[in-house]
Amino acid sequence: MPAAGTVFRCTPTRVYAGDGPIWCAEGQRVHLFGIAARETDESCRANQPCPTAPARAAKAELVRLVSGPGPESGAKAAAGSARYIPVRGPALSCTSTGWSGGRRVGAWCASPTSGDLSCAMVASGTVLPWPATWRNHRC
Template identity: 55%
Template sequence: MLAVFLLAVAVVPNGQLFACTPVRVWDGDGPIWCREGPRIRLAGIAAREIDGSCRTGHPCPRASGIVARDTLVRLLGGAKGRSATGHILVKGPTLQCRSTGNAKGDRTGAWCAAPAIGDISCAMIATGTVLRWRRYAAGHCR
């Protein structure tokens, strides 16, 4: 008999601090897959989807989804390859994150900081590839 196990990724509870060592990235606002388990959707920002679209009701930056993703990848230490599913593999420093709770599905919304960069969401806004999402920014990145 073949047993099949599904690994459920838990959402980190709102307000909890946690570490994230990035291993792969999908687009400019996440998800970022952490070696420790969580999948992070960066808080307070909005990026175009990889196909170039913007979701209804979301801020819509001018930069393409690919440009935003590649910018995030560079901030996280650079591309180390690509997975069979199209995710960009990264190997960067461990981020210190604070959860904002569930970001739909199995993603944790979070504010994360890297040692040499500081707040990743604010750094992405400064690049001009994403927009500050006032509804979720909670006073960050002014």
């Protein structure tokens, strides 16, 4: 588990939900920091923002962002109901915020093709910034 402040590489291999985790070929499971998405059952956790966009839309958007440009980017997540969506995309540069529950690391991640993933997800309208963790983050 990368300690808070550590910059690490994440080559995405699969995505679970709109805020992660993103499985990395290097072994980490990354939960995107600063954002809140609906749970896969469409519920929202208590004491966190609840976006209006469905969980499937957020998942499809994250798949598209980590997969990079391509004709089938996000298509599998939008069309299917698979629990984990396999992805192939360029390596992400992530900065750990520390442990995020379970075997996940919280992190701010950037893609060379999509930029800051938390910012891109908020801009897509499929997730909301979570003020308790977003703090002074700038897009």
